[in-house]
Amino acid sequence: MIKNITGNIDFCEHLRGKNATFMLALSNTNTAKIEGITQAGIPGLIHLTPTLDSEFLCTGEVRSLDNIAETPKGVPTPALITRAIHLLHPYNNIGLLNLGLEVTPQLQYFTTYNFDINPSGSIDTGASIDAQTIFQKALEFGQNYETSNEYIILGESVPSGTTTATATALALGYDCKNMFSSSFKNVPNSIRETTINKALENINKEDDIFTILNQVSDNMLIFTAGFILGLNNKIPLVLAGGTQMACSLLIVNKILEEMGGEFETSNLSLTTTKWVANDTNSDIKAILEMLSFPINSYYVDFDFALSTHPALKLYDEGEAKEGVGAGGALFYGVLNGLNKQQITTKVEEFLP
Amino acid sequence: MIKNITGNIDFCEHLRGKNATFMLALSNTNTAKIEGITQAGIPGLIHLTPTLDSEFLCTGEVRSLDNIAETPKGVPTPALITRAIHLLHPYNNIGLLNLGLEVTPQLQYFTTYNFDINPSGSIDTGASIDAQTIFQKALEFGQNYETSNEYIILGESVPSGTTTATATALALGYDCKNMFSSSFKNVPNSIRETTINKALENINKEDDIFTILNQVSDNMLIFTAGFILGLNNKIPLVLAGGTQMACSLLIVNKILEEMGGEFETSNLSLTTTKWVANDTNSDIKAILEMLSFPINSYYVDFDFALSTHPALKLYDEGEAKEGVGAGGALFYGVLNGLNKQQITTKVEEFLP
Numbered sequence: 001m002i003k004n005i006t007g008n009i010d011f012c013e014h015l016r017g018k019n020a021t022f023m024l025a026l027s028n029t030n031t032a033k034i035e036g037i038t039q040a041g042i043p044g045l046i047h048l049t050p051t052l053d054s055e056f057l058c059t060g061e062v063r064s065l066d067n068i069a070e071t072p073k074g075v076p077t078p079a080l081i082t083r084a085i086h087l088l089h090p091y092n093n094i095g096l097l098n099l100g101l102e103v104t105p106q107l108q109y110f111t112t113y114n115f116d117i118n119p120s121g122s123i124d125t126g127a128s129i130d131a132q133t134i135f136q137k138a139l140e141f142g143q144n145y146e147t148s149n150e151y152i153i154l155g156e157s158v159p160s161g162t163t164t165a166t167a168t169a170l171a172l173g174y175d176c177k178n179m180f181s182s183s184f185k186n187v188p189n190s191i192r193e194t195t196i197n198k199a200l201e202n203i204n205k206e207d208d209i210f211t212i213l214n215q216v217s218d219n220m221l222i223f224t225a226g227f228i229l230g231l232n233n234k235i236p237l238v239l240a241g242g243t244q245m246a247c248s249l250l251i252v253n254k255i256l257e258e259m260g261g262e263f264e265t266s267n268l269s270l271t272t273t274k275w276v277a278n279d280t281n282s283d284i285k286a287i288l289e290m291l292s293f294p295i296n297s298y299y300v301d302f303d304f305a306l307s308t309h310p311a312l313k314l315y316d317e318g319e320a321k322e323g324v325g326a327g328g329a330l331f332y333g334v335l336n337g338l339n340k341q342q343i344t345t346k347v348e349e350f351l352p
Numbered sequence: 353m354i355k356n357i358t359g360n361i362d363f364c365e366h367l368r369g370k371n372a373t374f375m376l377a378l379s380n381t382n383t384a385k386i387e388g389i390t391q392a393g394i395p396g397l398i399h400l401t402p403t404l405d406s407e408f409l410c411t412g413e414v415r416s417l418d419n420i421a422e423t424p425k426g427v428p429t430p431a432l433i434t435r436a437i438h439l440l441h442p443y444n445n446i447g448l449l450n451l452g453l454e455v456t457p458q459l460q461y462f463t464t465y466n467f468d469i470n471p472s473g474s475i476d477t478g479a480s481i482d483a484q485t486i487f488q489k490a491l492e493f494g495q496n497y498e499t500s501n502e503y504i505i506l507g508e509s510v511p512s513g514t515t516t517a518t519a520t521a522l523a524l525g526y527d528c529k530n531m532f533s534s535s536f537k538n539v540p541n542s543i544r545e546t547t548i549n550k551a552l553e554n555i556n557k558e559d560d561i562f563t564i565l566n567q568v569s570d571n572m573l574i575f576t577a578g579f580i581l582g583l584n585n586k587i588p589l590v591l592a593g594g595t596q597m598a599c600s601l602l603i604v605n606k607i608l609e610e611m612g613g614e615f616e617t618s619n620l621s622l623t624t625t626k627w628v629a630n631d632t633n634s635d636i637k638a639i640l641e642m643l644s645f646p647i648n649s650y651y652v653d654f655d656f657a658l659s660t661h662p663a664l665k666l667y668d669e670g671e672a673k674e675g676v677g678a679g680g681a682l683f684y685g686v687l688n689g690l691n692k693q694q695i696t697t698k699v700e701e702f703l704p
Contacts, residue, residue, distance in 0.1 A: 019369075059365045088689050090369025109366035109618075 001334050005277060006288050007296030011269055015236060016335045018150035022082075022091035024057065024325060025156040026050035027099035027219040028119035029127065032160035036191045039075065040159040040183045040323060047119075050157035051103045053079040053324045054096050057086065063106040075319040076311050076351065078273075078326035082155065084346035085333040092149050099134070099219040113141070115223075123167050123199035123216045131213035135226040142230020151236035153332055154227070155325015156220050156244060163192055164218040165247035167199040171216045172209065172254050174290055181243040181282035185318035209254055217251075224248035225255065233264040240328020242276035242321065246287040253291045263293060270297040272327035275315055300330035306344045309351055353686050357629060358640050359648030363621055367588060368687045370502035374434075374443035376409060376677060377508040378402035379451035379571040380471035381479065384512035388543045391427065392511040392535045392675065399471075402509035403455045405431040405676045406448050409438065415458040427671040428663050428703065430625075430678035434507065436698035437685040444501045451486070451571040465493065467575075475519050475551035475568045483565035487578040494582020503588035505623075505684055506579070507677015508572050508596060515544055516570040517599035519551040523568045524561065524606050526642055533595040533634035537670035561606055569603075576600035577607065585616040592680020594628035594673065598639040605643045615645060622649040624679035627667055652682035658696045661703055 002012055032038050032046045041049035045065065052062045056079045086094075094110055100117040115137050121128040158164075166180040182192065199216040207215075213222050224239070225248045231237060239245035249270065256263050276284055277299035288297050304312040314320065333343060354364055384390050384398045393401035397417065404414045408431045438446075446462055452469040467489050473480040510516070518532040534544070551568040559567075565574050576591070577600045583589060591597035601622065608615050628636055629651035640649050656664040666672065685695060 059361055061361070086368065090687065090689060092369045094366075108360065108362040110362070 001301050005297040011296040019092040020151045021093040021149045023095045023154045025097045025220045028102045029218040030122035038160040046159045047102045049159045053157040054105045058110050075314045079324040081326040082324045082329040085329040089336040124195045126215045129214045131210040131222050134222045138223040138226025139230040142227040153238045153240045153328040155240040158220045161244045165244040167196045167216040171203045171212045179283040225251035233267045236267045238328050239270040240325030242272040265293045271331040273322045275321040302330050353653050357649040363648040371444040372503045373445040373501045375447045375506045377449045377572045380454045381570040382474035390512040398511045399454045401511045403457050405509040406457045410462045427666045431676040433678040434676045434681040437681040441688040476547045478567045481566045483562040483574050486574045490575040490578025491582040494579040505590045505592045505680040507592040510572045513596045517596040519548045519568040523555045523564045531635040577603035585619045588619045590680050591622040592677030594624040617645045623683040625674045627673040654682050
């Protein structure tokens with residue numbers, strides 16, 4: 001039920017039955033306020049999505065709003081999948097990374113790491129990120145991070161994050177124009193392309209990596225790259241996401257290229273959903289093959305074929321696809337013995 | 353499936369997926385020898401109940417008797433639930449607290465803490481407890497207690513413990529006459545009330561807390577209060593019980609009132625069964641609301657609706673209700689992904 005994208009199955013298989021910390025990287029970028037650019041949330045309240053996703057993951061309740069974040073078409077957040085796995089075979093720990101949220105989640109007891117980072121600006125006018133500082137904080141966090149668990153799953157909730165990821169990868173010089181995913185089935189290419197093109201116009205040829213990231217990226221992409229380098233292969237890490245997580249790997253790759261030196265990636269991996277892996281509008285495999293280091297990557301062969309719920313069928317039609325670490329959550333669930341029927345039934349229980 | 357009685361769900365949710373030590377506080381009080389006062393055991397052999405409960409919890413066998421403890425009506429001990437959870441998703445450790453047992457459980461390898469405490473007397477003639485000494489032992493045990501597990505579940509098995517708990521709470525001045533639970537559906541109020549009234553007659557107005565406890569309480573109630581204070585919030589603690597555990601909290605509350613000073617309770621909680629929470633003859637919520645410190649408390653929405661076994665249906669009719677940490681065991685099971693059907697089936701396997 002878990003399939004390779006790149007690398008081999010051994011890394012995945014050796015995590016079978018092991019416990020994990022589920023980390024969720026949360027941030028807001030004003031890019032999401034460009035009308036029509038994302039469907040990850042409620043129109044006018046898109047900025048609440050990471051807040052609501054983390055509340056729902058941790059408690060099953062959305063506290064900062066009445067209803068769980070739905071896209072305009074009524075596609076429910078992938079947090080449903082992440083929470084369903086947590087109910088069926090819980091993550092041993094949840095850790096929230098506040099990487100610049102407009103609204104702090106209303107949670108007690110749950111570990112939230114605060115890094116004193118502000119939401120980033122919209123990339124069409126320059127994101128105004130202090131990438132060097134975020135990277136440094138992430139590097140130190142990774143270096144000092146300790147856990148009693150056997151591996152880390154790192155998911156994200158960043159509305160319009162695929163747009164900032166595309167802009168970042170292109171600005172860093174990767175030839176990957178049509179490789180990036182979107183939460184839409186029919187990607188609103190004009191809005192998206194206009195935004196990305198405006199972002200790229202802000203970049204100068206002589207800009208170094210961090211100057212580029214300052215302008216066209218988002219906090220999560222930069223932080224994840226720093227965290228990967230800080231962790232330095234000491235704990236198995238599953239990047240739980242699609243092309244956004246792949247973009248963080250492109251950043252790592254770029255930094256390694258510039259800085260030189262060896263970097264061991266045997267404990268580094270990426271896991272996404274079938275909806276991303278089989279998406280004909282993007283190509284995560286091609287992105288991962290641009291890396292100069294080896295990477296084990298996977299997708300979980302899970303879909304909602306066993307459900308008749310119209311909101312869930314939208315996933316199988318290509319809406320939403322990934323987010324809130326859904327692919328990594330499924331990976332963890334399957335590696336701990338859950339099957340498609342159990343997961344489907346549990347997700348359905350959340351829906352009216 | 354886990355519902356709040358007081359406080360909020362966050363404490364409970366942050367324990368999801370975490371491992372736990374299950375502790376069982378065991379003691380005998382001669383109060384149980386008053387005929388008809390309890391149905392927690394076999395008539396004439398009621399004093400064996402905590403011994404048999406602990407043997408069954410640990411090994412699945414009742415060694416100090418031929419058959420598992422049943423009430424006269426044939427209600428099986430709640431240890432069936434506690435053991436069922438242990439088979440489905442084991443507690444990481446079991447620790448037995450011998451707080452004055454007439455018969456020592458026949459067990460090897462299991463950690464039993466002995467405190468050199470004798471069974472207590474019957475409260476109708478003065479319980480003859482050295483409450484100060486028991487409290488001191490419990491305080492030190494809590495202060496020195498260390499565990500590699502992430503939280504502690506503390507259950508109890510004390511026949512006639514709801515009677516001693518009621519007497520204790522009333523003697524300490526709490527206005528809670530009809531708030532306490534019983535193992536009976538139709539509580540034999542005359543025997544119970546006569547006993548409690550006799551106990552209260554032994555109390556003088558000028559008696560201090562420990563002098564009161566000496567006469568009307570039981571070892572478990574006093575020990576648990578001392579353990580809570582000794583542990584001092586350093587490890588998450590789930591008191592697994594109904595109104596008896598609530599009574600220990602009333603003792604803690606009284607001691608804090610007298611001694612003054614701050615006491616942090618963010619890691620302190622109580623979890624019971626639905627049968628206690630919904631009992632119309634008692635009111636655990638009202639008891640907990642008498643505390644001057646905040647407390648997170650829960651019940652698990654589990655019943656035997658999925659079973660047709662007549663012995664189990666008696667639970668749903670209001671017999672037995674709680675004991676041997678059944679509520680806390682269900683809490684642990686649900687937080688580790690077990691569902692009602694799995695638990696029901698496993699409990700049924702114990703029965704003929």
